[in-house]
Structures are given as structure tokens and as C-alpha cells.
Amino acid sequence: MSSRRRFLLLGAAVAGGSLAAAPPVAADISSSLGRLLGRDRYRWLVGDHHTHTQYSYDAMYTVDNVVTGARRYGTDWLVITDHGYPAHEKSSVEPTSADIRAARRAHPDILLWQGIEWNVPGAEHATVFFAPGSSEASLLRTFERTHDSRLTDTGSGSPANEARALSALQWLRSNTHDPIVVVNHPSRNGRVAPHELRAMRDTGLVIGMEGAPGAQADGFPKPNGNGGARGGYVNNPGADSWPNYPAAAYRTHGGFDWMTATLGGVWDSLLAEGKGFWITSNSDSHYNRGSHLVRPAVENGYYDRTGKYPDPVNSGVPQLLAPYADFYPGEFSRTYVGATSRTHAAVSAGLRSGRVWVSHGGLLDGLEVGAYGDGQSAGLGSRLRVRRGSSVTVVIAACLATRPNSSGSIPRLRRLDLIQGPVTGPADPDTASVQGVRVAESFEPNRWWPGHTVLFQHTFRNVRAPFYTRLRGTDGNRHTPGGLDPIPDIIGDSDPFKDLWCYTNPVFVDVW
Structure with a gap:
């Protein structure tokens, strides 16, 4: 079972894709996030x-x-x-x-x-x-x-x-x-x-x-x-x-x-x-x-x-x-x-670059993910290149849902899992699994206020080999007993609003 840490709960929402001013307690992380993602870089x-x-x-x-x-x-x-x-x-x-x-x-x-x-x-x-x-x-x-x-x-x-x-x-x-x-x-x-x-x-x-x-x-x-x-x-x-x-x-x-x-x-x-x-x-x-x-x-x-x-x-x-x-x-x-602009070409470029996250049932209103190390930064779908032995910090900001979805309820985020997987290189074409993928850390909000931003960071220390990291989140209603993973939906009895998840595309970390 992975370790768990409470979120920092900010009194500010994500506005226009950027993190608004944060209380002093989170100023260091907020500053990092701004450097990582580039304020107003993407919509x-x-x-x-x-x-x-x-x-x-x-x-x-x-x-x-x-x-x-x-x-x-x-x-x-x-x-x-x-x-x-x-x-x-x-x-x-x-x-x-x-x-x-x-x-x-x-x-x-x-x-x-x-x-x-x-x-x-x-x-x-x-x-x-x-x-x-x-x-x-x-x-x-x-x-x-x-x-x-x-x-x-x-x-x-x-x-x-x-x-x-x-x-x-x-x-x-x-x-x-x-x-x-x-x-x-x-x-x-x-x-x-x-x-x-x-x-x-x-x-x-x-x-x-x-x-x-x-x-x-x-x-x-x-x-x-x-x-x-x-x-x-x-x-x-x-x-x-x-x-x-x-x-x-x-x-x-x-x-x-x-x-x-x-x-x-x-x-x-x-x-x-x-x-x-x-x-x-x-x-x-x-x-x-x-x-x-x-x-x-x-x-x-x-x-x-x-x-x-x-x-x-x-x-x-x-x-x-x-x-x-x-x-x-x-x-x-x-x-x-x-996307860098509201155009067909910019959306296509965002899709092709993997700057994408997906959500069901309005689980989150906004999500920002970035990684930095050795003075460099990378967002979803991008690559971060660091020296062997460096540390890589992942910073995540999630804006909690504010609006009722089609079921009439406001979804509640219960947990975010930061997943790490190894980069092992070329594989047999019919390879269907890989060892070493794990939940590096899970995070649970200790309080829940609609529209507020929960913010956390995780540091991978003494990085020796390339890897990728991605994120998933859940309302916590259905998962493996005693575990974290989603479970098969039941034919004939799977109300989609009672089992909500979100996923991001990965950030790759290359090591030299």
C-alpha cells in the first residue's frame, strides 16, 4: 500500500488555466507550478x-x-x-x-x-x-x-x-x-x-x-x-x-x-x-x-x-x-x-502532443500537472531531461467540482494516485504487460470545498533510470478491496455516476 499525504487546500480556484494567488503556506509550490506550466501558456x-x-x-x-x-x-x-x-x-x-x-x-x-x-x-x-x-x-x-x-x-x-x-x-x-x-x-x-x-x-x-x-x-x-x-x-x-x-x-x-x-x-x-x-x-x-x-x-x-x-x-x-x-x-x-489558441490547428497540436487529460461525470473542474528538475520543466505529454542522480518533483493542482452533473449531484474527489512506470525500451510487438508500474503516492483531500484548488507535490529522489509518471483520480466509490485499482463494471448494474474516474497522459523523464 502506498503512503498517503494530505493535500494543501488553497482558498483560490484555477482561473483561465493558471493557479491564482495562494496563501503563504503554499507559496513555494504555487511558484513552482507557475514556472513549470507557464502561466496562461495553454487554455x-x-x-x-x-x-x-x-x-x-x-x-x-x-x-x-x-x-x-x-x-x-x-x-x-x-x-x-x-x-x-x-x-x-x-x-x-x-x-x-x-x-x-x-x-x-x-x-x-x-x-x-x-x-x-x-x-x-x-x-x-x-x-x-x-x-x-x-x-x-x-x-x-x-x-x-x-x-x-x-x-x-x-x-x-x-x-x-x-x-x-x-x-x-x-x-x-x-x-x-x-x-x-x-x-x-x-x-x-x-x-x-x-x-x-x-x-x-x-x-x-x-x-x-x-x-x-x-x-x-x-x-x-x-x-x-x-x-x-x-x-x-x-x-x-x-x-x-x-x-x-x-x-x-x-x-x-x-x-x-x-x-x-x-x-x-x-x-x-x-x-x-x-x-x-x-x-x-x-x-x-x-x-x-x-x-x-x-x-x-x-x-x-x-x-x-x-x-x-x-x-x-x-x-x-x-x-x-x-x-x-x-x-x-x-x-x-x-x-x-x-491548446495555445482556440483554433483547429492548436487543438490538433495539443492532441498530437499528448497535452490531454480526461474526466467522467465532472469529477474535476480543472487539473494542472507538471514536473521539474535540473532547472527544466515538462507538462503532460512532454519530456523532462535530467542528470543521473537528480531529483524530479511533480506538482499537481486540481480544482474541485463546482457544478452538479447530469445526476444532479456535485462530484467529490476522494483520491488522486500518482503512478510511476519504468521506461525499458523496445518490446516484443505483442507485449501486453510490463513489470514495475506502481502507485508512487496517493493523496486524499482532508476537506472538500467546491471550487477550491487542492495542491500537492511529490519528489522522486536520486533518479537513476528513465521513467514516466501519470495521474488518475476517483470518487472512491468502487475499487479493489483494500486496494486502489478500479474494478470491472457489472453488466446491467453500473450507474456511471456512481463510479467516476479521471486520468492524465504521462510526463516522460529521460536520464543522461
């Missing part, structure tokens, strides 16, 4: 890279419905990612583009991309998007027609199809500007093997994976007792699943993917190579719990003929049963990106 913009509209075969909202809902929950940036599908490629791409252009004019305060949920050859799904421009629709349509496994019959797991996926990424590199690819719900069906993650990562275009899937509302208990699971993680191994994944991989753990939630698991094994591979979160919005909108009845084959469903209509009644398994963007899952 933390909330976004969602995985959403669906009436142009998906299994969704219903208009583009404006999704954007309006996202704005209601404080979303700053958004990617529309309708499914690759024959009718979509034939009939949907250009109309979606027109609707997105209209939404950009109607909602100039939100950064909006047109992307696609790519059916990856030899694997499952991934978000694909690139810089907006006059040719974005035609490029997306060409990519879908040429490289989507539904249209090319390349979905089965095989070395040949895995090679096709890498060829598709090369096409994106050669034909689009500023492309970003994120692996979606990586463990849901066990179809993305560790070697596939590594091969895609090494192209430089696949920046990471969903640390937590969307569809979190699917975990709510259902009146008829036939519940789903957070993220739709109700599956078992199939013919194309990687055979070495355990049964636990097919369930979320505290709402997060098994690859992310397992200490020393797949994500840590990737980070142990010393290469960036970042996590995000999203809504995967198809049908949002509590929405009054319903899809009009249509005859069989309607979508296949048109590539679009009719606009939804207001039923006047909140919809709570299947298929309403999602939340609006920003309502429950929030991906915070450190």
Missing part, C-alpha cells in the same frame, strides 16, 4: 472526437442537434464521425459537409471537424479527421471508398488486412493535412492486438486510443433487468479476437477500457517503450439518454437508399431505455486539450 479546451448523426446507419440526430447539445455542456471542439458504410459513401459525405458548414456559421464558438469512424482493415474502428478545407469532403469520400473495410471486404483479421490498414494510414499522410487517428473502444471486441497498436502508433498518425469508450449510459440498470454495460462492453472473444486477452479485457473498469485501467497493462507496456501513445474519452453519441428526440418510423431499406434518416421529432418525453445508451458530447465524458 484547456473540452472536446469530443467521436459522435454520430442521422448520416450513420445506427443514429438519428442532425448535425445541429449534436452541436447544440455539445455547446450546452461546455464543449469547445467536436468531430462528427459517422460510420463508414456503402450508403454513407454513396450519399452522405457531401450532405454532411453542407450541414457542418452551416453549423460552423451558426455556432462560431465551437471548433467543428468532419471526420469518419473508420472500419479498420483487420481490426475494428478508429476516428479519422484532418484539417478542414475546401476538399475535406472529397478526401473523406475517397478514403472511405478505398480504405474502409466495409467497402473493401477487408475486415477479417489477417496479416494482409493489417497491412492494408497501414497502407490506408500512408494514404492519409500523403493526401491530407494534419491527419489524426484514434483507435476507438480498443478492447470491446478484443480485435486490436498489441502488435497492431504498435504498428499503427509507429506510423506517427495514430496518436493513441480511447482510454474510455463512449456509450457510458448503457451501464444504467434497466427496469426490465436486461441491462447493458458501460461502453457496450458486453462481449466475449470471437473468431477475430486476439487470443491472449483475458476475459477481463471485455469489460470496462470504472468506465475505462481494460487497457487503460490495468496498472502495468497494455497502455503501460506501450508507454514503457518511451514513446507517446495518448488516451482520450468521448460520447460516441448515437441516442442520448434523457433526450426528448425520437427517430420517425421508416420503411425497411430507407437508410440504404438515402444514406440519411429523417430529422428526429420531439416526443415530449425523456427517453431512458435502449437504445438511449449515450450522453451528449461533454455531458459525461470530457477530453481536455491544452
Whole structure:
């Protein structure tokens, strides 16, 4: 069990991404934090890279419905990612583009991309998007027609199809500007093997994976007792699943993917190579719990003929049963990106650099993490280079939640875990675990005042070998007995608001 230390509780909140004036007792740490992170250097913009509209075969909202809902929950940036599908490629791409252009004019305060949920050859799904421009629709349509496994019959797991996926990424590199690819719900069906993650990562275009899937509302208990699971993680191994994944991989753990939630698991094994591979979160919005909108009845084959469903209509009644398994963007899952400006390019740069932390259910209003040593500093996704034998201090400031979430309650942060993992270098492509990952220290607020900032620091002394450090936090409702780790969510009985977590991307420490 790790040691525990109380937070310093500050009478100041995080404002504009920077720590406001602190009492004298914390002045030394506050000063360090200011030097570390650079006051006002980044603005933390909330976004969602995985959403669906009436142009998906299994969704219903208009583009404006999704954007309006996202704005209601404080979303700053958004990617529309309708499914690759024959009718979509034939009939949907250009109309979606027109609707997105209209939404950009109607909602100039939100950064909006047109992307696609790519059916990856030899694997499952991934978000694909690139810089907006006059040719974005035609490029997306060409990519879908040429490289989507539904249209090319390349979905089965095989070395040949895995090679096709890498060829598709090369096409994106050669034909689009500023492309970003994120692996979606990586463990849901066990179809993305560790070697596939590594091969895609090494192209430089696949920046990471969903640390937590969307569809979190699917975990709510259902009146008829036939519940789903957070993220739709109700599956078992199939013919194309990687055979070495355990049964636990097919369930979320505290709402997060098994690859992310397992200490020393797949994500840590990737980070142990010393290469960036970042996590995000999203809504995967198809049908949002509590929405009054319903899809009009249509005859069989309607979508296949048109590539679009009719606009939804207001039923006047909140919809709570299947298929309403999602939340609006920003309502429950929030991906915070450190951006230098409020632009598409700055958000893309923040995502690519790993300046990202993710949170569920409004567990925190703000989070700043940095490390310093030998007069140098580094934030999330960055690298700190120190001499052997030096000390490295990590400074963390967390702004406690001030607003009720969609459950009507203000979340309470119970604990933050500072995690340390070794950097051991290149690994076998199918490595799925790594030894030596540990919770270096856990911190618990001794008091809880909404809107206040809790601040702590931890020093790694006499550093002899490279490592990385990352952070997770929890409301403390569900974890291993006598331990700290999240536990598998229960199918049919996993109210997402009763088990909230947040995670950051790592800071790497290089030693010379």
C-alpha cells in the first residue's frame, strides 16, 4: 500500500488555466507550478472526437442537434464521425459537409471537424479527421471508398488486412493535412492486438486510443433487468479476437477500457517503450439518454437508399431505455486539450502532443500537472531531461467540482494516485504487460470545498533510470478491496455516476 499525504487546500480556484494567488503556506509550490506550466501558456479546451448523426446507419440526430447539445455542456471542439458504410459513401459525405458548414456559421464558438469512424482493415474502428478545407469532403469520400473495410471486404483479421490498414494510414499522410487517428473502444471486441497498436502508433498518425469508450449510459440498470454495460462492453472473444486477452479485457473498469485501467497493462507496456501513445474519452453519441428526440418510423431499406434518416421529432418525453445508451458530447465524458489558441490547428497540436487529460461525470473542474528538475520543466505529454542522480518533483493542482452533473449531484474527489512506470525500451510487438508500474503516492483531500484548488507535490529522489509518471483520480466509490485499482463494471448494474474516474497522459523523464 502506498503512503498517503494530505493535500494543501488553497482558498483560490484555477482561473483561465493558471493557479491564482495562494496563501503563504503554499507559496513555494504555487511558484513552482507557475514556472513549470507557464502561466496562461495553454487554455484547456473540452472536446469530443467521436459522435454520430442521422448520416450513420445506427443514429438519428442532425448535425445541429449534436452541436447544440455539445455547446450546452461546455464543449469547445467536436468531430462528427459517422460510420463508414456503402450508403454513407454513396450519399452522405457531401450532405454532411453542407450541414457542418452551416453549423460552423451558426455556432462560431465551437471548433467543428468532419471526420469518419473508420472500419479498420483487420481490426475494428478508429476516428479519422484532418484539417478542414475546401476538399475535406472529397478526401473523406475517397478514403472511405478505398480504405474502409466495409467497402473493401477487408475486415477479417489477417496479416494482409493489417497491412492494408497501414497502407490506408500512408494514404492519409500523403493526401491530407494534419491527419489524426484514434483507435476507438480498443478492447470491446478484443480485435486490436498489441502488435497492431504498435504498428499503427509507429506510423506517427495514430496518436493513441480511447482510454474510455463512449456509450457510458448503457451501464444504467434497466427496469426490465436486461441491462447493458458501460461502453457496450458486453462481449466475449470471437473468431477475430486476439487470443491472449483475458476475459477481463471485455469489460470496462470504472468506465475505462481494460487497457487503460490495468496498472502495468497494455497502455503501460506501450508507454514503457518511451514513446507517446495518448488516451482520450468521448460520447460516441448515437441516442442520448434523457433526450426528448425520437427517430420517425421508416420503411425497411430507407437508410440504404438515402444514406440519411429523417430529422428526429420531439416526443415530449425523456427517453431512458435502449437504445438511449449515450450522453451528449461533454455531458459525461470530457477530453481536455491544452491548446495555445482556440483554433483547429492548436487543438490538433495539443492532441498530437499528448497535452490531454480526461474526466467522467465532472469529477474535476480543472487539473494542472507538471514536473521539474535540473532547472527544466515538462507538462503532460512532454519530456523532462535530467542528470543521473537528480531529483524530479511533480506538482499537481486540481480544482474541485463546482457544478452538479447530469445526476444532479456535485462530484467529490476522494483520491488522486500518482503512478510511476519504468521506461525499458523496445518490446516484443505483442507485449501486453510490463513489470514495475506502481502507485508512487496517493493523496486524499482532508476537506472538500467546491471550487477550491487542492495542491500537492511529490519528489522522486536520486533518479537513476528513465521513467514516466501519470495521474488518475476517483470518487472512491468502487475499487479493489483494500486496494486502489478500479474494478470491472457489472453488466446491467453500473450507474456511471456512481463510479467516476479521471486520468492524465504521462510526463516522460529521460536520464543522461
